[in-house]
Each structure stands twice: as structure tokens, then as C-alpha cells.
Amino acid sequence: MSSTFFTWLRSPAAREYFFSTHFWGPVANWGLPLAALADLRKDEEVISGTMTTALACYSMVFMRFAWRVQPRNYLLFACHFTNATAQSIQDARFVNYWYNGGREKKLGLEAPTEAPAGGKVTEAILEAQQAKKP
Numbered sequence: 118m119s120s121t122f123f124t125w126l127r128s129p130a131a132r133e134y135f136f137s138t139h140f141w142g143p144v145a146n147w148g149l150p151l152a153a154l155a156d157l158r159k160d161e162e163v164i165s166g167t168m169t170t171a172l173a174c175y176s177m178v179f180m181r182f183a184w185r186v187q188p189r190n191y192l193l194f195a196c197h198f199t200n201a202t203a204q205s206i207q208d209a210r211f212v213n214y215w216y217n218g219g220r221e222k223k224l225g226l227e228a229p230t231e232a233p234a235g236g237k238v239t240e241a242i243l244e245a246q247q248a249k250k251p
Contacts, residue, residue: 140192142190142193143183143190143192143193143195143196144192146193146196146197147196149172149176149196149200150176150196150197150199150200150203153172153199153200153203153204153207154199154203156203156207157203157206157207157210161210161211161213161214161215161219161220161223162214162220164207164210164211164214166208166211166212166215169204169207169208169211170204170208172200172204173200173201173204173205173208176197176198176200176201176204177197177201179193179197180194180197180198180201183196183197
């Protein structure tokens with residue numbers, strides 16, 4: 118197996134590949150997923166939901182491009198797959214922190230127990246919740 122790889126590595130096809138944009142484009146693009154993976158350790162407070170969503174969508178679009186282009190660019194596909202996965206995890210962290218009570222848990226605050234004053238539906242829900250409590 119390794120001898121076949123080394124034979125290919127010495128061939129003109131390998132040189133053509135390594136000196137093409139099919140190789141150097143994805144190599145340069147790996148900065149995005151590497152930064153996204155590094156950001157997974159950062160505080161949720163600094164996550165930009167808008168930018169994270171835009172980067173996830175961008176990578177999903179270019180995953181399709183990398184798959185459809187001929188010849189298929191597996192290196193570019195892997196790069197964008199990694200980025201889309203990392204950005205999706207960041208999006209989930211963002212939503213959990215800002216909308217599902219993660220911020221309150223982290224800061225030791227109590228989550229709001231009552232819904233804001235609303236119409237008849239909100240009142241009915243609150244009454245049903247009160248009736249369930251023993």
C-alpha cells in the first residue's frame with residue numbers, strides 16, 4: 118500500500134495535483150475550521166449567532182460544490198464538513214446559552230418563572246400549571 122502511494126507521489130500526476138488550486142485552495146481554507154475548533158473552548162458569551170450561522174451555511178453550500186466539481190475535491194469537502202460541524206456545535210451552544218437558560222445557570226440567576234402578561238391563552242396555560250402543582 119505504501120509503495121503504491123510513494124510511486125504515485127513521484128509521478129507527474131502528483132506534482133500536477135500539489136501545484137494546483139485543488140490542493141492549495143483547501144489547504145488555505147483549513148484556517149476556518151481550525152479557528153472554529155479552537156473557539157469551542159471559548160465562553161458562550163462571545164459567540165456571534167449571526168456569524169456562526171452564516172459560516173455554517175457557507176460551508177454547507179461549498180461542501181456541495183466540492184462534491185459536484187469534477188474531479189471531486191475531497192480535501193475541500195473535508196474542510197467544509199469539519200467547519201459545518203464545528204459551526205453547528207457553536208450554534209447549539211449559542212442557542213442553549215442565550216435562549217434555553219444556559220446563561221442563568223452559569224451566572225447563578227433564577228430563570229423567570231412566570232411568562233410575561235399576555236392574552237387568554239397565556240392565562241390558561243398559567244392556570245393549568247398552577248393547578249398541576251400540589
